[in-house]
Structure formats: C-alpha cells, structure tokens
C-alpha cells in the first residue's frame with residue numbers, strides 16, 4: 310500500500326465521524342492550545358517588557374544612581390527594607406562629585422519626582438508626576454517637544470519657574486487653548502508652561518503622558534524633594550559598553566566618597582533597564598519551566614483518550630479489518646492504517662489547538678493591555694507533538710488490529 | 723487441462739476447551755484450471771471450513787494445499803495476504819462490502835493493497851464493475867444498492883485483481899430466486915470466459931450451473947461427480 314493511501318483513508322474515516330473525532334482529540338487540542346497561548350503571551354510580554362517597560366522606566370544605555378531600588382516587583386523583607394532606609398540619600402554634592410570626576414563621556418541629569426496636583430483657572434489635574442531635573446533630561450529621555458520648547462541650562466541655573474508638560478496633562482487641563490505661555494499653579498506657586506512633550510502612550514494601561522518637568526532648582530522644589538537631596542542622578546552614555554564603564558567608575562567614586570571598606574557592600578543602588586527586567590525574567594522563566602509540564606500532562610491525557618478511541622475503533626471495525634485482510638491487506642497495511650489514522654486525528658487536534666491558542670492569545674491582547682506575539686516555533690512544536698502523540702497512542706491499537714485473524718475478524722458483528 | 727488446486731488429506735479441527743471438533747477430516751481433491759465446481763452437503767458438513775482454507779483465510783491443522791504449484795498451507799501471514807490479494811477472489815454470502823465506501827472504492831480495495839497507482843486503479847475497477855453490469859452505479863454506497871447489486875459489486879471486487887480462482891460461499895444465500903438466477907448467470911459468464919470458479923451452495927438447481935459437484939458429509943467427501951451442466 311502507498312503511504313498517501315493511508316492518510317486518505319484516515320481522512321475519510323475522520324470525516325465520516327466528525328463529532329466523535331472532535332471529542333477524541335480534545336486532550337491534544339487543550340495541550341496545544343495551552344502551548345500556543347502561553348508561549349504567545351509570554352513572548353509578547355517579553356517583547357513588551359524589553360521594548361516598553363524597561364526602556365520607558367529607565368531607558369537604553371542609561372543608569373540611575375539611587376539610594377535604593379525604585380522598581381521593586383517582588384517581595385522585600387523587613388530587614389532589607391530597613392537597611393535601604395538607613396542608607397544615606399543621594400545629595401546634590403554626590404551628583405556634582407560624580408559628574409566632575411567621571412572620565413567616560415556621559416550626559417547627566419539630577420532628578421527628583423513626586424505626584425502633585427496642577428491647577429489652572431479653577432480646574433485641577435491630580436496625580437501628575439512632577440519631575441525636577443536638568444536641561445539634559447529631555448535628551449536622556451528622548452522626549453520630543455511638539456509645541457514650544459524645553460528649558461535651557463540657563464533657566465536651570467537661574468531657577469526659572471517654567472514647566473514642560475506631557476500631552477495628556479495639556480489636553481485635560483488646557484483643552485482648546487495653546488498651552489504654551491499659560492501659567493498654571495503647583496503647590497500655590499505659578500509656573501509658566503513653555504513646552505509640550507509628544508505623546509508617549511501607555512504602559513500596562515497606564516498613561517505615560519500625565520507629567521510635568523521643571524528645573525530642579527526652581528522655587529517649589531520642596532514639594533518633590535527635600536533641599537539638597539535627589540531621588541537619582543541619571544547618567545546616559547552612547548552604548549552598553551560605555552554605560553558599564555561609567556557605572557563601574559561611578560561605583561568606585563561613590564565608595565571612595567563614602568569611605569566604604571572593601572568588605573562593606575554598596576550603600577547605594579544602580580537602576581538599569583536590565584535590572585528592572587529582573588523580576589519579569591524570573592516570572593517568565595517560571596512560566597516556561599511550568600509550561601512543558603502542563604503541556605505534557607494534557608498530551609499524555611490526550612494520548613490516552615486517543616488510544617482508547619482507537620481501541621474502540623478497532624473493535625467496532627473488526628469486520629472491516631477482516632474484509633481488508635481477506636482482500637490482501639498485510640499486517641503492516643492494517644498497522645499503518647490505524648497509526649496514520651491516530652496520527653492524523655491527533656495532528657488535526659494540534660491544528661485546532663493552534664487555532665484556539667492563537668485565538669486565546671488575541672483575546673487576551675484585545676481585552677487586556679498585555680500584548681501577544683506569536684512564536685512560529687511553538688506552532689511547529691505543537692504540530693510535531695500532536696502527530697507524535699497520535700503515533701504513540703495509535704501503535705498499540707493498530708498492532709492489535711493487525712494481528713487479528715482474518716476469519717475471526719470476518720465473523721465479528 | 724492443468725491442475726490449479728491440489729489438496730491432500732486436508733484437515734481442520736477446532737479445540738473448544740477439552741472438546742475437539744473435526745470440521746474437516748482429511749479431504750483430498752484436485753481442481754483443474756477453468757473448472758466450475760459446486761461444493762454441496764448438509765449444514766455443518768465443513769463446506770465453509772474448506773472454502774476458507776482454499777481462500778487462505780484459514781490454515782489447516784493437517785494436510786497439504788497446493789495452489790498453482792505452491793504449497794501455501796504453511797506460509798507466513800504476509801505471504802498468505804499476498805496470495806489472497808493476487809490469486810484468490812472471494813465472494814461471501816453476506817457480501818462483506820465496506821459500508822462507508824462507494825461501489826468503486828470497494829472494488830478498488832484489492833488494488834490498493836496490490837500497490838496499483840490511483841489512476842490505473844480507477845480504470846480497472848470501473849472495468850470490473852462494467853463486467854458485472856454495474857457501470858452506472860459507481861458512486862453508490864452499499865446501502866443504496868439492492869442485494870443483487872451488492873453481490874455484483876462483491877464479485878467485481880473479487881475479480882478486479884484477475885485471480886486464479888474465484889471462491890464463492892453461498893453467494894445467493896441472501897438473495898431471492900430471480901436475483902439468484904441473475905448472479906448465477908454472472909458466474910456462468912465468468913466461467914465461460916475462462917475463470918476457475920468454486921462455489922458452495924445448498925440448492926441443487928444452483929449446483930446444476932456447475933460442471934462438477936463435490937458433496938461433503940461430516941468433514942469428508944461423500945461424492946464427487948459431474949453434473950448435468952457439464953454436458954452442456
């Protein structure tokens with residue numbers, strides 16, 4: 310018998326019993342659905358975390374010198390928390406010290422941030438992130454100014470009360486007017502809006518455009534940072550290599566400045582895009598470790614279901630097997646017929662599973678801020694697994710079928 | 723004429739627990755090419771047992787079976803499958819068609835196992851169906867055909883691989899007398915065209931179509947004689 314013949318025969322049988330076939334492949338379907346959906350979502354998350362999350366919060370080739378981590382997603386124990394709180398804060402003087410001594414070319418920005426309310430003509434915008442920083446901050450963050458301009462080093466040095474605002478703040482607080490030139494109130498003090506930053510979009514559904522930036526020296530900085538204290542010194546270099554070098558240098562400078570002995574740990578923290586991803590990487594590793602287990606369980610269950618269905622098929626079709634043998638089918642023809650049938654069945658389950666998995670991934674993408682990225686390899690793995698499970702599950706029933714005695718099989722009813 | 727089948731002391735016994743049932747107790751018989759033989763005898767005399775042995779569906783417990791000069795009673799499973807496929811066409815009382823397959827697909831089946839290409843298969847299956855007068859029922863399934871038509875499909879299927887012998891175990895057992903006559907005419911035509919035919923039947927008027935009648939009783943040959951049909 311020709312190999313294609315067996316596939317054609319299998320498809321004919323499966324088509325004749327659509328509903329039964331569908332139920333028999335549900336296990337494989339679920340397994341592969343799982344595989345595709347989880348891989349798609351995790352891959353999507355991965356890309357999202359790398360491209361959006363990490364780079365939005367910290368930025369490429371950028372590190373922040375801080376007292377303590379600002380992005381903590383995991384559990385932090387009380388003792389660690391206490392140690393963090395006891396550390397000295399980063400002062401203006403620390404920032405100037407590092408800036409003055411760092412030999413690696415870099416751009417610097419002092420940085421303080423807190424949430425404030427912004428008022429304009431009786432209206433108020435709450436939960437606005439107000440940053441106090443240097444003029445280079447806009448370059449470090451890759452902020453594009455769509456209206457007006459950023460503030461200058463001059464304005465920082467002279468502590469001008471000027472403000473560059475995010476696009477959402479501009480739309481909410483100053484709709485239908487040109488925001489540039491308007492004066493808004495923060496903490497009772499007036500600030501002149503001089504520029505608007507291009508729309509940044511959202512992160513996990515949260516707007517990234519509800520912010521305002523002012524010179525760190527401006528009057529009213531008390532609102533966001535105690536005097537002479539910074540949340541961070543932001544340092545940006547050209548590429549990952551120089552960033553690492555700058556970070557190493559900064560570490561040495563800070564340790565020396567704080568008189569740390571070699572055995573003492575750092576009492577300051579570097580935040581990087583890479584570091585911000587740490588927790589996510591842990592989560593995705595766990596998901597990827599758990600995935601084979603979940604998929605394997607469904608596939609094993611699916612395989613057992615298919616094996617039972619095939620055993621039933623063999624006993625229901627004993628007469629057919631007898632007829633085929635009477636007409637000259639050899640053992641291996643019958644074996645091939647049932648193995649191929651089982652593999653085709655299971656392969657069809659895998660294909661459906663891929664469809665369902667993609668559907669699930671896209672539903673997740675549509676109803677949650679989570680993205681989904683389909684991994685072609687997962688589809689190949691899905692089909693390969695499905696077919697293999699089918700073959701494995703089909704061998705025993707098919708062997709039984711092939712060993713039937715023609716006369717006994719013909720008499721069956 | 724040359725001998726196509728030679729059986730020597732062929733026996734088949736069944737064991738049921740401690741009991742032994744002797745279905746065939748040593749039958750010796752020669753059948754020549756292009757003979758038309760009717761196997762007769764009372765129920766339980768061993769007719770079907772013998773046909774199944776001749777059809778290589780079953781293996782004897784003793785004796786020899788020479789088919790076309792080859793001893794086939796001790797062949798392996800796969801070798802027997804080959805013999806069934808190439809040398810033997812079997813027609814059953816209950817037709818034994820695949821219910822979900824069309825007439826054409828049923829007739830193609832032996833060719834599938836012979837490894838014939840799809841295109842050639844169709845041509846040969848159509849020719850076989852035309853030969854039994856069913857060229858207009860190719861796409862019908864068994865349940866869309868009358869009993870006589872079903873048996874014709876089965877005959878076409880038995881013939882399609884041009885077997886050396888055509889075996890039929892009570893082929894008209896499930897048919898009315900008019901339809902039986904039609905089927906007998908098909909066998910007569912095949913025999914006239916040179917086909918060797920061996921047929922089991924209860925009825926002497928059916929047996930009259932054959933040239934030779936072998937009567938079994940209790941698993942032995944009781945008589946072996948020419949019929950009136952042989953003279954014609």
Ligand SMILES: Nc1ncnc2c1ncn2[C@@H]1O[C@H](COP(=O)(O)OP(=O)(O)OP(=O)(O)O)[C@@H](O)[C@H]1O
Pocket residue numbers: 736737738743744745763764765766767768769770771772
């Ligand atoms: N599988 C079997 N197991 C045990 N005994 C069997 C088996 N098949 C047939 N026999 C016995 O062998 C004997 C011959 O049976 P066989 O079927 O050859 O008879 P038959 O001549 O074809 O009868 P009928 O005209 O009723 O079809 C019977 O006594 C039957 O009971």
Ligand SMILES: [Mg+2]
Pocket residue numbers: 769770771
């Ligand atoms: Mg019988």
